[in-house]
Amino acid sequence: MNPDDEKLLKLAKEIIVKFxxxxxxxxxxxxxxxxxxxxxxxxxxxxxxxxxxxxxxxLEETSGEE
Structure with a gap:
């Protein structure tokens, strides 16, 4: 599982508990x-x-134009 998905699951849990x-x-x-x-x-x-x-x-495109 992606670490971001784990954080999102925890946030979703907190929200659902409040609801x-x-x-x-x-x-x-x-x-x-x-x-x-x-x-x-x-x-x-x-x-x-x-x-x-x-x-x-x-930003990369504009910095390359010199």
Whole structure:
């Protein structure tokens, strides 16, 4: 397992526990909610990394033009 995935699982667990405490999540809808939270976190991280990579690529292109 990727270390980032382990961190995302822990974050998703913390979020789902809060939702359970608030009564927003029950045992019948736990799985769907947990998956949705995990994938929302993962997609957010991946999108942020993609933006960082695109920004780094643009910097390399402009620094090579002398």
């Amino acid at each position: 359970i405490e608030l009564g927003r999540v029950s045992p019948t809808n736990f799985e769907a909610n947990f998956r949705a939270i995990f994938w929302a976190l993962k997609n957010t991280v991946l999108d942020a990394r993609a933006a960082d990579l695109e920004g780094a690529g643009a």
